Amino acid sequence: MSASPSLDPVLNHIDGDLDDATQRLMELLRIPSISTDPAYKADCETAADWLVADLTSIGAKVSKRPTPGHPMVVGHVGPEGEDVPHLLFYGHYDVQPVDPLELWNTPPFEPEIQDTPKGRVIRGRGSSDDKGQLMTFVEACRAWTEVHGQLPCRITFFFEGEEESGSPSLIPYMKENAEELKADVALICDTAMFDPKTPAIVTMLRGMLGEELMVTGPDKDLHSGFYGGAAMNPIRALSKVVAALHDDQGRVTIPGFYDGVPEMPAELMAQWEGLGFDADKFLGDVGLSKPAGEQDRTPLEMVWSRPTCEVNGIWGGYTSEGFKTVLPSQAHMKISFRLVGQQDPHAIRESFRAYVQELLPEDCKVEFKAHGASGAGQMDISDPAFEKARQALSDEWPNPAAYIGCGGSIPIAGHFGRLLDMNAMLIGFGLEDDALHSPNEKYDLNSFHKGIRSWARVLDALSR
Incomplete structure (x- = not known):
């Protein structure tokens, strides 16, 4: 026109x-x-x-x-x-x-x-x-x-x-x-x-879902010499959860996570390819070199049209100067999900919580705190x-x-x-x-x- x-x-x-x-x-x-x-x-x-x-x-x-x-x-x-x-x-x-x-x-x-x-x-x-x-x-x-x-x-x-x-x-x-x-x-x-x-x-x-969780093992911090090996360490338990959230190809493993995720139309993908996005420079500018998301997707897809699961913070035990041989009572994590298409943030929240419960050992319990949900x-x-x-x-x-x-x-x-x-x-x-x-x-x-x-x-x- x-x-x-x-x-x-x-x-x-x-x-x-x-x-x-x-x-x-x-x-x-x-x-x-x-x-x-x-x-x-x-x-x-x-x-x-x-x-x-x-x-x-x-x-x-x-x-x-x-x-x-x-x-x-x-x-x-x-x-x-x-x-x-x-x-x-x-x-x-x-x-x-x-x-x-x-x-x-x-x-x-x-x-x-x-x-x-x-x-x-x-x-x-x-x-x-x-x-x-x-x-x-x-x-x-x-x-x-x-x-x-x-x-x-x-x-x-x-x-x-x-x-x-x-x-x-x-x-x-x-x-x-x-x-x-x-x-x-x-x-x-x-x-x-x-x-x-x-x-x-x-x-x-992309939509957003935020979750915070606290994993509790023993009812108090323990001396790792007296209890190490016999008592479950909640940081170890939480680490297992974090490691399980993605497979070796960068896909999120939470059941039902990809429900409602669309494939992009071919004409839109062609337009994106024509933009000449420099993935090497994009990552190189922040000191990285290899895309960490789904390996069958381009970096532009990873940041524009694919959902993510990212740990934003994780802590527990003694983290100050020096050294303390403590087996902590609690471990904490904050995690966010960027959502696309018709993904249901509330369904993903429930699935994530059930998944965490399934991965935790018998001697650990978890408390969750929601931090917003939008499609x-x-x-x-x-x-x-x-x-x-x-x-x-x-x-x-x-x-x-x-x-x-x-x-x-x-x-x-x-x-x-x-x-x-x-x-x-x-x-x-x-x-x-x-x-x-x-x-x-x-x-x-x-x-x-x-x-x-x-x-x-x-x-x-x-x-x-």
């Missing part, structure tokens, strides 16, 4: 307004809206107020909505009418804590433009996650409005302030306000490009909006846009489907070196600039 004649003046306006757009982003970045720390509650309110004012300046009817935690910002703009496409755009204005502060090279809430060997970047907390990403869409809407007096479609803005603290208010708010939030499709800008030249639409998100998200790319958006992104960047998977979990995408019956499209312009959640977070100025242009193209494409 070719672009409409209305698009070029919008793109030209974006190019001419980049300095002012960057300064607006800097204003938002200066607000330390850390949602996890009650000391910053007023700052989260300030960030919400800033967004209300900014969206009002582009003609939106917008307000700050109270929740038991930090407020939502909800606004509506654009032409009304049954034949006018209606898009919802989601983002979050809260940010991660900055600790450890001593590792920042510049103050995290005094953002600045810096020249780096890879180009100019916007340095500061929230620059990539998610204020810079959020503002790419707002600035695209501003450009359309300033050039043509209105947007080419109807838009609902939906910004939350608790994403970095688990979104406790999100589901209740969505349920209570479902009619207002319902749109044709949801847009989310909180993901990354495949590489600096290749834009992407994330169409698969995977898979977007329906048969929706014509996806291909329209993919083509629009391809027109902006050097390489064609790709449908990709994401190894992480973004629960909001699934909430749109389950609570509002809406397909969600995840388009982001972050890069792998943006240092999300880490000191010295940055967002490439090119990502910000071309991200705004990209959204202008997407709005044009989806409005027709």
Whole structure:
């Protein structure tokens, strides 16, 4: 689909307004809206107020909505009418804590433009996650409005302030306000490009299951000289469990674990192969060389479309300086599962627990503690909006846009489907070196600039 004649003046306006757009982003970045720390509650309110004012300046009817935690910002703009496409755009204005502060090279809430060997970047907390990403869409809407007096479609803005603290208010708010939030499709800008030249639409998100367990053997720590050999060591018992979770080919051995795991369509696999993913570099950059997952799968499949079982922590006995010949009473483990397709996290939890019980020796007992469970998200790319958006992104960047998977979990995408019956499209312009959640977070100025242009193209494409 070719672009409409209305698009070029919008793109030209974006190019001419980049300095002012960057300064607006800097204003938002200066607000330390850390949602996890009650000391910053007023700052989260300030960030919400800033967004209300900014969206009002582009003609939106917008307000700050109270929740038991930090407020939502909800606004509506654009032409009304049954034949006018209606898009919802989601983002979050809260940010991660900055600790450890001593590792920042510049103050995290005094953002600045810096020249780096890879180009100019916007340095500061929230620059990539998610204020810079959020503002790419707002600035695209501003450009359309300033050039043509209105947007080419109807838009609902939906910004939350608790994403970095688990979104406790999100589901209740969505349920209570479902009619207002319902749109044709949801847009989310909180993901990354495949590489600096290749834009992407994330169409698969892995779910998450977390478990913690404590294995108890003897009723107290024992002297290993007196009891060693005769008494069952719970660390030994737990080690047997860990060793049994994967076979020699990297497959997870929990009964029923692969129920609901789909095979990827051939056309999607061909697209992934065309991306030129360098598995050797991917592992080499972190000091590794051999993929450890299912040996009949490519590394890209392992991180995008296959489920995982990973021990995140294991401890027991004496671990301080020096040596203590103790036979411990308890051993502990934290383990997470990344899920895909239609895998049922609750069924996997029950199967995992039964499997552990089966593997433990008679003299050991186990206590489990659940740490959340959410299914995977898979977007329906048969929706014509996806291909329209993919083509629009391809027109902006050097390489064609790709449908990709994401190894992480973004629960909001699934909430749109389950609570509002809406397909969600995840388009982001972050890069792998943006240092999300880490000191010295940055967002490439090119990502910000071309991200705004990209959204202008997407709005044009989806409005027709």
